[in-house]
Amino acid sequence: MTSSTTLRQESVRETRAPVEVRGLHRAYGARQVIRGLDLRVQAGEFLCLLGPSGCGKTTLLRTLAGLDAADAGEVDVPTQVAIVFQEPRLLPWKRVDFNVRFGVAGTRGARAQALAALEEVGLADHADAWPGTLSGGQAQRVALARALVREPHLLLLDEPFAALDALTRIRMQALVRELVDRHRPATVLVTHDVEEAILLGDRVLVMAEGRIVRDSDTTGITRDAADAVALDVLRRDLLRELGVGG
Ligand SMILES: Nc1ncnc2c1ncn2[C@@H]1O[C@H](COP(=O)(O)OP(=O)(O)OP(=O)(O)O)[C@@H](O)[C@H]1O
Numbered sequence: 001m002t003s004s005t006t007l008r009q010e011s012v013r014e015t016r017a018p019v020e021v022r023g024l025h026r027a028y029g030a031r032q033v034i035r036g037l038d039l040r041v042q043a044g045e046f047l048c049l050l051g052p053s054g055c056g057k058t059t060l061l062r063t064l065a066g067l068d069a070a071d072a073g074e075v076d077v078p079t080q081v082a083i084v085f086q087e088p089r090l091l092p093w094k095r096v097d098f099n100v101r102f103g104v105a106g107t108r109g110a111r112a113q114a115l116a117a118l119e120e121v122g123l124a125d126h127a128d129a130w131p132g133t134l135s136g137g138q139a140q141r142v143a144l145a146r147a148l149v150r151e152p153h154l155l156l157l158d159e160p161f162a163a164l165d166a167l168t169r170i171r172m173q174a175l176v177r178e179l180v181d182r183h184r185p186a187t188v189l190v191t192h193d194v195e196e197a198i199l200l201g202d203r204v205l206v207m208a209e210g211r212i213v214r215d216s217d218t219t220g221i222t223r224d225a226a227d228a229v230a231l232d233v234l235r236r237d238l239l240r241e242l243g244v245g246g
Pocket residue numbers: 028033051052053054055056057058059060
């Protein structure tokens with residue numbers, strides 16, 4: 001990722017508002033899930049969020065998507081937001097093309113936009129297929145196309161690769177990074193996979209007990225042999241932070 005880093009930073013469209021969260025609080029009944037969380041994501045930046053189960057990652061994403069309300073604090077997000085979940089959540093009784101158009105319902109030229117998005121995820125020839133005939137990876141690519149067609153300025157990905165087999169996961173990681181580099185939304189990916197976070201993101205954040213407790217710049221760390229030591233050190237550090245390993 002080293003060579004493309006400078007290019008990515010230079011081509012950020014300054015007109016896009018960054019994501020800004022200040023002093024966010026959210027409780028479910030007596031349980032305080034998010035406790036005074038601050039977060040800033042620049043336009044075009046790819047942020048990966050790690051954290052133990054139940055620490056509030058999905059709650060944060062849902063709040064950024066406007067699906068959940070904050071109890072206190074400020075949440076400034078762009079108007080164009082799209083979210084992809086672990087499951088594709090397609091309408092099984094509608095063809096692929098409709099499922100993608102669903103993201104821009106009512107817009108003129110929606111069919112053409114849907115086809116363009118399907119083309120980008122390598123599924124142009126599946127526009128008229130039924131969701132039930134797709135593999136898990138293909139269905140998740142349709143979910144990605146449905147998100148892209150909205151031209152999001154903020155793209156939220158909640159463990160989107162977790163249900164995929166190892167090879168499909170690697171292909172999907174590369175596709176998502178490529179799409180983010182091309183469209184430049186601010187991107188927040190929740191994952192439990194430390195290596196995925198380091199290799200895919202520009203920044204890796206660790207969340208614990210409702211706050212961000214670590215923020216590491218990971219731009220430029222690749223699978224190349226030259227980066228092996230940096231990758232290993234960061235991986236160990238992050239695993240320790242997550243309470244795994246010594
Ligand atoms: N709608 C809800 N009502 C009540 N409690 C909830 C609700 N949504 C989440 N919670 C609780 O809030 C806490 C944080 O949940 P959240 O899903 O945000 O965690 P997470 O970090 O995404 O976990 P995981 O990694 O397991 O997906 C959990 O204890 C969960 O049970």
